[in-house]
Amino acid sequence: MSVKVMIPTPLRPHAGGKAAAEFQARTVAEALGRLTTEFGDLKRHLFTEDGKLRSFVNVYLNGEDIRYLGQENTPTKDGDTINIIPSIAGGKGLSRGAEKQFSG
């Protein structure tokens, strides 16, 4: 099954500058796995060290959030499109003494 994965702007420098890549995949997990195999630098930005999708990485299959489908096990079919959409988050966090700061 040929699946297109759209690569968001902040990750394109780690994907040879590409905005999209196509892979043979039967599930979303397989497509993302092939993506990070081809572009190894993407892995740490998409997945935690224990192999889970980072919480601020939103994956959509044909416009639907995979959290409401079968998560990464969602099956894919020929011609499907996977979009990776960032959430953006941050903040000062905890009190100054309770959290590591980057002093610059």
Place this chain on the structure above:
Amino acid sequence: MTDSGKLWISAELAEKIRAHGAETYPHECCGALLGRDGSGDAAEGKPREVLELFPLVNRREDSPRNRFSVSPQDVLKAEKAAEARGLDVIGWYHSHPDHPARPSEYDREYAWPWYSYLIVSVQRGIPREMTSWRLHDDRERYSEETIEIRSETTSRS
């Protein structure tokens, strides 16, 4: 911390970011930075440049005093707005109420590479220091960008 180059922004836009931080104080403000990436190498060509802002609503209703969140739907709106203007989303800004303009561990944990993360410190309602940062590829540290205030916006050509 390494130097990631320069970030150009007009005095007018810098003041709008500061005003947004003052407006939402004591909560964190947030928004998208629209502009152009430049040549990617400040030493050899044009630096990354902020040309417009896309202010957003902080979606962290549970903890807006020390957290901000931009939903994927808002990210798509910002990208659409950028595209309509012939620009790119080149980063995001947010405020740190009563806190230094330095990326926190929480900032680092949720950051994306490539984007410029501009932070304004708002002390007792008054905007103060403003800094900008890019996450390093190893996700372990940031490179600070030098914010260069331009008295006029540059040409878009």
